[in-house]
Amino acid sequence: MQRWRDVKLERLERGLAKARSAIMEAIQNRDNRPPLVDKDYVPVGPIYRxxxxxHRSYLEMEKVLKVYVYEEGEPPVFHDGPCRSIYSTEGRFIYNMEMDTRMRTRDPDLAHIFFLPFSVVKMVKTIYEPDSHDMGPIKRTISDYIGVLSGKYPYWNRSLGADHFMLSCHDWGPYVSSGNEHLFSNSIRVLCNANKSEGFNPSKDVSLPEINLRTDAVDRQVGGPSASHRPILAFFADGNHGPVRPVLFEHWKGRTEEHPDVQVSEYLPRGVSYTEQMRRSRFCLCPGGYEVASPRLAEAIYLECVPVVVDDGDYALPFADVLNWDAFSLRLRVADVPRLREVLAAVSPRQYIRMQRRVRAVRRHFMVHGGPPRRYDAFHMILHSVWLRRLNVRIAVRITAQQ
Structure with missing residues (x-):
């Protein structure tokens, strides 16, 4: 009788163990060593935890990580997604992952992580019956897809999905992931709707930034003036929906005569530029709508307006494993909305200048480029978040007996 062990999986796990050790050593960094060398960018400063x-973890990811994209499934539901809409991070990531030549592998035996390339946005458009409020068909589609993969390959079954990830920017992403119990409980779910009160698990799941792209020329839509050229203290304009915005509107909508530096309104008058209003504002309010995520977070960072997240702590902020959000943003609890102006006015000019400078520095991590992704941009930061969670998974190497 021969005893057979998965040598390829052993090799993968050994490589991940070495990466873990290198990262743990960097975390401790007891010798206070100087920054690592990097031809493109060296992360430094308080915007990072x-x-x-x-930096060590990112370099280890570039050196080690291999992603396998399942080829099963047909567009538009699979291998496709929206690239110019409020859901654009879903489509952009799918497209860039399909096109990637550095970290994508065509050999699943070499993969550390497996990507399930379905688009919930496309499913809603093609499978969901409008106004039915029935997510069943979408859940069954996902369940059937995983059934095909688990029947054809050994990879899902050996980890019960723990080394697999899905990605969705649609509000329904968390709910339809329950179409498979292991996808919901074990797999890495990369979600814009990163609501900890609704089952989002920051130790396993990844918060996906919601970026509303209308054009490929993103580089032209960034930047803004200094604090001295921003007369508006706080700005927000959009629809009155969800649990947080009604409170914001109740206390601050229509109070510009009393407090002209607080501009809160439902949508803007014709001819008033939303982007220019953000550029004229020191703080940009980022309350969620029906769900916790808001595209204003990225928009504020793009336009160098310090973001103010208005919630009660349920939103798991993007890239919070490595980014120190307290250094470049504020978080305002809903109960403190009546004190909004008081809280923001208490930020000294010197402190604000530091925060705005840090917003400018952190912007590279939220950038989406018209061409191929660039190091340390949103695509690579999403992958890095997935990489960190894959490092937390140790897949047991099974030994089987053969006659």
Whole structure:
């Protein structure tokens, strides 16, 4: 009788173990070593929880990580997604992952992580019956897809999905992921709707930034003036929906005569530029709508307006494993909305200038480029978040007996 072990999986796990050790050593960095060398960018400063450890982890990801994209499934539901809409991070990631030549592998035996390339947005458009409120067909589609993969390949079954990830920017992403119990409980779910009160698990799941792209020329839509050229203290304009915005409107809508530096309104008058209003504002309010995520977070960062997240702590902020959000943003609890102006006015000019400078520095991590992705941009930061969670998974190497 021969005893057979999965040598390829053993090799993969050994490589991940070495990466873990390198990152743990960087986290400790007891010798206070100087920053690592990098031809493109060296992470430093307070925008990071631990800049040195992040840099080491990122370099280890580039050196080690291999992603397998399942080829099963047909567009538009699979291998496709929206690239110019409020859901654009879903489509852009799918497209860039399909096109990637550095970290994508065509050999699943070499993969550390497996991507399930379905688009919930496309499913809603093609499978969901409008106004039915029935997510069943979408859940069954996902369940059937995983059934095909688990029947054809050994990879899902050996980890019960723990080394697999899905990605969705649609509000329904968390709910339709329950179409398979292991996808919901074990797999890495990369979600814009990263609501901790609704089952989002920050230790396993990834918060996906919601970026509303209308054009490929993103580089032309960034930047803004200094604090001295921003007369508006706080700005927000959009529809009155969800649990947070009604509170914001109740206390601050229509109070510009009393407080002209607080501009809160339902939509803007014709001819008033939303982008220019953000550029004229020091703080940009980012309350969620029906769900916790808001595209204003990325828009504020693009336009160098310090973001103010208005919620009660249920939103797991993007890239929070490595980014120190307290250094470049504010978080306002809903109960403190009546004190909004008081809280923001208490930020000294010197402190604000530091925060705005940090917003400018962190912007590279939220950038989406018209051409191929660039190092440290949103695509690579999403992958890095997935990489960190894959490092937390150790897949047991089974030994089988053969006659």
């Amino acid at each position: 631990n800049a040195y450890a992040f």
